Amino acid sequence: MLYLYACWTNPDIMRGIGKYFIFLGNLFIKREPLKTYMKQILDECIKVGIDSLVIVTIVSTFIGAVTCIQTAYNLVSPLIPRYVISLVVRDMTLLELAPTITAIVFAGKVGSNIASELGTMKISEQVDALEVMGINSVSFLGLPKIIACLIMYPMLVILAGFLAILGGYLAGTITGVVTPQDYIYGIRADFLEFNVSFALIKSFVFAFLVSSISSFKGYYTKGGALEVGQSSTSAVTNSCIAILVADYLLAELLI
């Protein structure tokens, strides 16, 4: 909250946010017909989705495993049944870990990639080359990336959720803190379907934030190779902050 207040009173940050909204407007007005984008969107989907599979798999499996072990460690009272462990793993994963932690990882991998790609295109005048041909370069370059993230990121979150719960199962049963029967019983007990919807709503919001902020940062790169690096870093940090602020706001609004 202090952060939001600091933003509100800092003219540079406010100007940046204003510029970002103008950028968002330019994405959708005066764009080329959608069929021009089809091939690019597919290419981007492969880049965004397939290339993030490995890191998302590793991170989510371990997070599920760690959550399981730590929950077990905290539940010392013999009065609490063991199946609560997997119930906790499930809810934590769906509500927070799968969409949010994956989003941070996604910002580091895909966001930095988008920003450095667009930044390089900008400083090497490839963006100007598009503009000379009369193409709205903001939407031509940004829109396929954003759409690809909106398609692929929710799938990654579903995968992450599944793998985290699986990771918890493996860790829990291998170390013996919970029996397979208890674990399976726990992940099915008191299940709220809304939690899945909530995870998906979050994933759409985060995908949009990461891809649009990174495109914005990349597109407004000025200077040389050094500045491309800076844009890429600032794309990741700004995406992470936006993810956490949005996470908080969504929790307030929807739960």
Add this chain to the structure above:
Amino acid sequence: MIEFNNVKKSFDGKAVLHGIDGAFEPGRTNLIIGTSGTGKSVLLKCMVGLLEPDEGTVLYDGRNFTHATRNVRRNIRRDIGMLFQGAALFDSQTVEQNVMFPLNILTEMPKDEKLDRVNFVLKRVGLENVNSKMPSEISGGMKKRVGIARAIVNNSRYLYCDEPNSGLDPMTAILIDNLIKEITEEFNITTVVVTHDMNSVMEIGDYIIYMYRGRKLWEGDSTEILGTSVPELRAFIYSNKLIQALKEGENS
């Protein structure tokens, strides 16, 4: 023919162009020369619409580009090709895809017709069997050639080149200069070349504008330029030791 009148541009209150006029005829290589930082690239960008001039107009064969609607601009842009300083090829596309790009975007040509056209221009700029190479795999001179091919592939009537021989060795630079001149004459293109290289001026300059700190100080052709009495232009020309030596040789 490209005409521009009273083009002014400033950034944050700092004037870069102080009202420049000129006219470039088709079939000739028109040069804009001057030292670095004098506003040549800014003028070029104002002419192609990458920057909006604060004042003044740019006309393409009588069509007002500066104050045109989006559709009129689009039509004029179809006729404009541009070679950028670093060639600005799309890194993620092959040479062939790069050259075909304007055709994909600007025309409804069938695929094999596009391919024929691409191969024709690539051959014209002296490149064969590089269609499937990536921009990172070819030399600086070849990149410029691909850039030229991309700029003229859609039968452009106007060709802009920003420092076409920067970063090239002198031999390759002359080859690229001459290629631009040949293409200009062969296809009757109105070509505008920005340069600070006196070799290009003597080699290909049909019509030359000398810019100094955002103003036009001199215009004429390459036979007249060595005899100029404008002090800034003399300083610019004779900063080149070779030309200085030639001049001294002539006098003695």
